[in-house]
Amino acid sequence: MSPVDEPRLASEPNGGGLPALTVSQVSVSFGGVSALTDVNLVVPPGTVTGLIGPNGAGKTTLFNVISGLQEPDRGAIHFFDTDVTMMKPYRRARLGLARTFQRLELFGTLTAGENVQVGLESTVKWWQWRHLRKALWRNSGAESARGDSTAVDALVGSDALAVTTPDRLLAEVGLGGMSNEQANAMPTGLARTVELARGLAIGPKLLLLDEPGSGLDEAESQALGTLLVRLASTGMAVLLVEHDMELVMRICDRILVLDFGHVIATGTPEAIRSDPTVQAAYLGAGSTSGGTQ
């Protein structure tokens, strides 16, 4: 992968149809403390939308609401034209909504390849004989998917990436040859990338990434940016929570800023960079560089 040469500052996101994600008037409170208040958000297909804000602003809570781990007190979530507000997380995932976590949620005792494989096989019925038969002789692990790309391709059903086996998918995100590494033994940066690959394995139409750049060095961060832009170019909608402002400003089409559970600004990276409200609340009053953190 090569770094992105030019910032994507698309003011007109591609995809003229329905938004991939529509968050309407969502509010969440915990024991009287308001975490989100009347949050509205639209993520069109084929775009990277940034979600930024100070720690405790409500970004992860919003991700939890979108992915179904947190029920909102009020408001609605639409995934394309489907109301998913009360839908269980696994059903949302089956519709094509994938996510990663701020704090790693890998299948730690499985290998990197198996992590991805669980995602690839998520729609397979385990009791089918052809899957049981494989287990009779083969060892557990990513090997079992090798040479079966046709079947796995069919499972993934995604045109986002031309990769459909764990090895190939891992290679695509820069983890070639690491399929047999036990996930809980991997460094944080690499483990985050495995989590991303696992999310991609379900063939998502909307990808929620919660600080994927955390633990990555500069080159890896560049590569991540390239990958996300590439994913968006295939029509996938990406919602990105990230503290690396350079990365956010470089690849996002639009940015939404949260502060104390309220949306305080939305717009293009340039608009956000120069928004005095954002500067005061997040980047720090007087700052215009946008290069914090």
Added chain:
Amino acid sequence: MTSFLQYTIFGIILGAGFAIAATGLVVTYTTSGVFNFAHGAVGMIAAFSYWELVANHHVPVVLALVIILLIGAPIAGALVERVLMRRLHGATAERPIMVTLGLLVILTGVATIVWSPKNQYQLSPIVSGSFRQVSINLQYQQVLTIGIAIALVIGLRFLFSSTRTGVGLRAVVDDPGLLAMSGASPDAMSQYGWILGFVMAALAGVLLALTQEQTGISIVAMTLLVVNGYAAAIVGRLKNIPVTFIAAIVIGLLEDYIIYYALPHLSQGLNSDITLALPMVFLFIALVMLPSVRLRAVGRLSTVRVPRMPSGKESLLGGVAFFVLAVIASVVLSSAVVRGTNLLNLGGEIMALGIVGLSLVLLTGYSGQVSLCQFSFMGIGAFLMGKVAGGGSLLGLVAAALVCAVLGALVALPTLRLRALYFALATFAFADAVDQGFFQDSRVFGGGINVGRIVLPGLSFGGNRSEFLLLSAFFVLVALLVLTIRRSLFGRRLVAMSDSPAAYATVGLNLAVTKVAVFAIAAALAGIAGGLYATVNGTVGSSDFDFFSGIIFVLFVTVWSIRTVSGAFLAAVTFVVLTTFWSTGLGLVAGAGIILIGRAASGILGIDRLSTLLPLPWVKRASGGGDSGTLAGIGITPMGGEARVAG
């Protein structure tokens, strides 16, 4: 009307006893984050100690209470916290489950040695005498119990909400690091919590023992009497003392009304079954009524180093080698007799129990679901084997598998939305309810039911050798099945579900379906094991599948290694050998084993260094505060560096 009033007052008195037990549980949980399964056993030890001092050695009541409540219980609580619990800080809920279960079986084991179950242990009230009010005779002892319960609730409420110590006691669970920054010692706070919990367990034990004036106290009954407190504590969500108190009173009333109004209309046998099973039924209902737990991203990676998974070919070769060894053993040991039992029959028992162990490998080792009721399914399987098609028929095995699978699914369905602790408690309740309400019923096993050896067309397994080989073959086949499942797509899902339920759901997988499926499969395996077990000696009884034996067996599998086939087999060997040669020590060995192994990742079979086993205060925890393994509760803890010997 008078009788209703009388039953109401008796119900309140009963509930007050439960309330004292329940608030003790809540105190321990609030201050340590640990649900102490040994709470009832601590109360039982206190009750027997009270009997020992007052009835046996004629120590004055007040002095006896001082010795038990102000000296013995606090020292025991402090020791348990310091030696066993402190090193579990930061561990997931499952790990303390096993350690406190270990403590439970140790205490009951010790009590069995000290106070023989053959003897009677009668107690007199602390305060004698009675008075008459509204045509009802009330004993001063009963009023004292209610008064103590109310005083405790008020006192604890005040302690936790209005004092700096109380806030510290609560804070130590939420964030010990933050508590330390405020100048308080998290370790000291935790220790105070355990001391308080033990004192309350002891107080509940003594007061509840005094309600057993007519029947006398027994080890099992006293240990399980507190289970009524479990239900109340669950209703109070293990944190709300006033709600817990009210729930305990309601449960006391319900129990009294059911016993006096409903049960007399039932047959004697059913009446007895329901009475015995009531506490567990209340607990099960309380668990089912709990709101669903929200899936949380815990942000902790399992740090367990998993054993290498053999390939299909390696598994098959291992299975063949095992069977060849079994054939050789069947020839060499064919006429050996130990304690009046043919050694091959003991071998057959080992194979059958080994299959139960394999069901635990699948259920707990792979998928992280702690089940304490595999012996219940085993007993049901044995019962069906004896009843279906005249006994000893393969149809019996099929029935055992199917019925247990369905039962397993039914147990799992209402509780699978709960978190690990509550799920384990539900299986605990189911196991005891089945034992008390079904196995102990004289119409079920009676003095033992006869089960013939399996007969297949053209094949007879009447001889001990052929029976042993048949069971060995079954063990090998089930072992191969379990390993195949682990290598399969389903096996990956089981491990994934165990490692991160939140991630599991967000990749599009249905937790509920997977949990029910694995629970049903494991129950079916345990049912088959029970059916086979029944054929070994030709007769089985309720004592073969009693509640405590089931818990002890789970502990043995955990001690050896709950993730491996070898662990299941060695646990079965240990269980059968100890049952044969030193049955009194069964619980002691299992409890001591789990306490020692709590530090080692994959049981004895995964030990890197002996020092990791030592539960000594100077063996420090690794940085990061304990075990982050998602299977930690079953004794699977981080390997290779968790423990460091100071100096």
